[in-house]
Amino acid sequence: MNDAALIELEGISRRYKGQGGASTVALRDVSLRLHAGEFVCITGPSGSGKSTLMHVLGCLDSPDSGVYRLAGREVSDLGGDGLAWLRRHFFGFVFQSYNLLTSATAAENVELPAVYAGLARKPRRARALDLLAAFGLEARASHRPAALSGGEQQRVSIARALMNGGRVVLADEPTGALDRRNGDEVLRMLEVLARRGHTVVLITHNPEVAARAGRRIELLGGRVVADSGPGAEYRNRLPEADAPAIERVSMGAGARAVEWLRSGVVSLRANLLRTRRVRAVLSVFCIMLGVWSVATLLMIAEGAYRQTVQQVYRLGADQFDVHPAAREGAAANPLAMEDAAAIAAQVSNVRHVAPEFSQRMTVRRGAADMQANVESILPKASGPPNGSEFRVLRKGAIISERDNEHREQVALIGWGIERELFPPDVDAVDRHMLIGNVPFRVKGVLSGPNATAKERNWRTGRDSDVVLIPFRTGAALLHGTDKPQLLSVFVEDPQEMGQTVAEVRELLIRRHGGADFRFDFDPDRARRAGETRRQLWLGFGSLGGIALLVGGMGVMAIMLMSVKERTREIGIRMAAGARRRDITQQFVIEAAVLATVGGILGVAACIATGPLLRLFDFPAAFAPEIALAALAFSMATGLIFGVVPARRASGLDPVAALRTAE
Numbered sequence: 001m002n003d004a005a006l007i008e009l010e011g012i013s014r015r016y017k018g019q020g021g022a023s024t025v026a027l028r029d030v031s032l033r034l035h036a037g038e039f040v041c042i043t044g045p046s047g048s049g050k051s052t053l054m055h056v057l058g059c060l061d062s063p064d065s066g067v068y069r070l071a072g073r074e075v076s077d078l079g080g081d082g083l084a085w086l087r088r089h090f091f092g093f094v095f096q097s098y099n100l101l102t103s104a105t106a107a108e109n110v111e112l113p114a115v116y117a118g119l120a121r122k123p124r125r126a127r128a129l130d131l132l133a134a135f136g137l138e139a140r141a142s143h144r145p146a147a148l149s150g151g152e153q154q155r156v157s158i159a160r161a162l163m164n165g166g167r168v169v170l171a172d173e174p175t176g177a178l179d180r181r182n183g184d185e186v187l188r189m190l191e192v193l194a195r196r197g198h199t200v201v202l203i204t205h206n207p208e209v210a211a212r213a214g215r216r217i218e219l220l221g222g223r224v225v226a227d228s229g230p231g232a233e234y235r236n237r238l239p240e241a242d243a244p245a246i247e248r249v250s251m252g253a254g255a256r257a258v259e260w261l262r263s264g265v266v267s268l269r270a271n272l273l274r275t276r277r278v279r280a281v282l283s284v285f286c287i288m289l290g291v292w293s294v295a296t297l298l299m300i301a302e303g304a305y306r307q308t309v310q311q312v313y314r315l316g317a318d319q320f321d322v323h324p325a326a327r328e329g330a331a332a333n334p335l336a337m338e339d340a341a342a343i344a345a346q347v348s349n350v351r352h353v354a355p356e357f358s359q360r361m362t363v364r365r366g367a368a369d370m371q372a373n374v375e376s377i378l379p380k381a382s383g384p385p386n387g388s389e390f391r392v393l394r395k396g397a398i399i400s401e402r403d404n405e406h407r408e409q410v411a412l413i414g415w416g417i418e419r420e421l422f423p424p425d426v427d428a429v430d431r432h433m434l435i436g437n438v439p440f441r442v443k444g445v446l447s448g449p450n451a452t453a454k455e456r457n458w459r460t461g462r463d464s465d466v467v468l469i470p471f472r473t474g475a476a477l478l479h480g481t482d483k484p485q486l487l488s489v490f491v492e493d494p495q496e497m498g499q500t501v502a503e504v505r506e507l508l509i510r511r512h513g514g515a516d517f518r519f520d521f522d523p524d525r526a527r528r529a530g531e532t533r534r535q536l537w538l539g540f541g542s543l544g545g546i547a548l549l550v551g552g553m554g555v556m557a558i559m560l561m562s563v564k565e566r567t568r569e570i571g572i573r574m575a576a577g578a579r580r581r582d583i584t585q586q587f588v589i590e591a592a593v594l595a596t597v598g599g600i601l602g603v604a605a606c607i608a609t610g611p612l613l614r615l616f617d618f619p620a621a622f623a624p625e626i627a628l629a630a631l632a633f634s635m636a637t638g639l640i641f642g643v644v645p646a647r648r649a650s651g652l653d654p655v656a657a658l659r660t661a662e
């Protein structure tokens with residue numbers, strides 16, 4: 001057995017600066033050598049420096065001068081992380097007031113030091129349950145401290161002190177708050193620990209207890225005034241306490257991230273379920289309002305964008321037209337249906353090619369007649385009916401591919417034509433009319449003044465005198481030609497339109513032997529549409545961003561208040577070995593979880609608002625990007641505004657934090 005001391009203090013002093021420059025000396029020039037396995041009792045009147053000595057020993061507090069060696073290594077000038085490491089791996093604290101986390105279960109409290117040591121969840125839980133069982137608390141593992149008696153709470157706190165091995169157990173009046181029977185029980189346990197090889201340092205007022213300890217040290221006015229010296233008994237004790245192999249089963253980065261998130265959620269749940277419910281709900285509400293306003297404003301921006309694009313560009317942003325055009329010295333070579341088929345088959349970005357032939361003609365029914373725009377079109381296999389995205393069917397049915405195949409004499413008519421040719425009380429659908437002199441059956445009517453708000457758009461208004469018929473019917477019976485006047489080409493990706501036009505040109509030149517056609521195409525259209533959208537998003541988004549900022553500040557104020565309230569919790573975590581970084585992370589994650597919950601609720605509220613806005617004719621269009629942007633915003637807000645309270649929390653002095661009343 002070697003005689004080297006485990007703990008060596010040399011000339012340790014600790015002063016507290018009081019108000020007005022006066023300072024209290026809590027420890028004066030204390031020198032001590034404690035051996036592994038000693039059972040040391042510290043006595044002395046109140047204010048003599050016992051607790052301060054305990055905090056210095058346990059690396060919760062640093063001395064102003066002197067040297068502290070632990071297992072031969074100097075700790076006096078270790079940084080915060082180094083001291084936290086020692087608290088985690090070497091020391092276990094047992095306090096008079098137990099200092100358990102009120103929102104955590106007994107098992108979670110016991111696990112705490114191992115969480116900060118990075119022990120994986122399963123072995124951690126298993127060891128915590130073992131320890132609880134060893135103290136007769138297996139049935140209490142999932143109870144919170146409020147549901148435990150004082151004696152039980154103190155046993156939980158001893159189990160916690162042993163979680164990472166507890167080579168040195170520091171107990172500051174552990175029996176002070178207990179009745180005699182429970183107090184004796186706790187002391188007996190500490191004695192057992194000492195016998196098993198733990199070093200136990202016990203502060204007590206009780207002379208009976210002191211008499212049982214192997215060594216008695218008495219403090220007065222911050223000085224050691226009596227020391228019975230190391231007894232011989234520690235030499236016979238087991239050499240090593242049962243420290244678990246912590247580093248070998250530690251968590252990976254992923255598990256650690258999960259652990260952080262879990263602790264954020266656990267802590268939030270505790271806050272939500274318990275005293276701080278109103279506050280947590282309030283902060284979620286702040287963020288929710290912020291996100292809701294961002295998302296709703298973006299939705300209006302998107303709606304405005306879609307409307308603008310439709311108004312500014314005669315064609316949709318995903319469409320261009322090909323017209324026949326005369327070349328110099330030669331007549332125009334008409335476009336053919338085969339051209340349409342070739343474009344659709346051979347150009348990759350093309351979604352649909354719609355040939356069109358339109359002609360001003362007279363339509364007639366009985367004595368009534370009028371001029372109409374007769375358009376022969378090819379129905380799309382999929383997508384919006386009849387060439388135009390903006391024509392909405394009010395009643396009847398659309399023209400089908402079959403109608404086109406069989407050259408059916410069917411027509412869709414604009415609402416203006418129905419009004420002119422049919423009496424008000426007659427439904428035009430399935431009745432007949434003449435186009436030129438050819439009879440057609442009305443198959444459907446395109447939207448009119450009675451259409452819903454959603455259907456009423458700029459394009460249907462202009463189309464009130466339109467007649468749509470199948471392309472092949474028109475070619476055979478009305479126009480005297482099967483050559484389309486133009487081909488409308490719809491593309492998949494508007495951004496690639498320039499390239500698509502070039503490919504179509506190349507293809508047609510090959511087919512026609514020259515450029516006898518022209519494009520109705522604005523190469524900048526897609527780009528400008530994108531720009532319009534960006535500008536609208538930016539404008540509306542920044543308005544919403546201000547709202548979110550206000551929400552974020554609300555969260556910060558609430559979190560700051562909670563730091564104040566949770567000072568003791570932070571102290572407990574630090575005593576269990578949490579680094580400042582761990583505390584920062586915890587608070588930031590809590591803020592981020594709050595923000596995410598608020599964000600999701602905000603997006604949901606926004607989605608619910610959409611139909612309401614459209615009911616009042618507001619342009620509002622939801623897009624998945626809106627949800628993504630709003631959520632990203634809210635998480636960023638949570639992180640940014642979570643940092644200030646987090647830093648405040650992690651900057652707390654652990655000893656002072658532990659002293660605050662709960």
Ligand code: ADP
Nearest residue numbers: 016024025026045046047048049050051052053
């Ligand atoms: P004990 O545990 O023996 O009662 P303490 O170690 O708590 O004694 O305190 C020793 C002295 O240091 C006391 O005079 C006390 O008032 C003073 N003291 C302790 N902590 C602080 C502090 N944070 N600020 C100022 N003085 C303190």
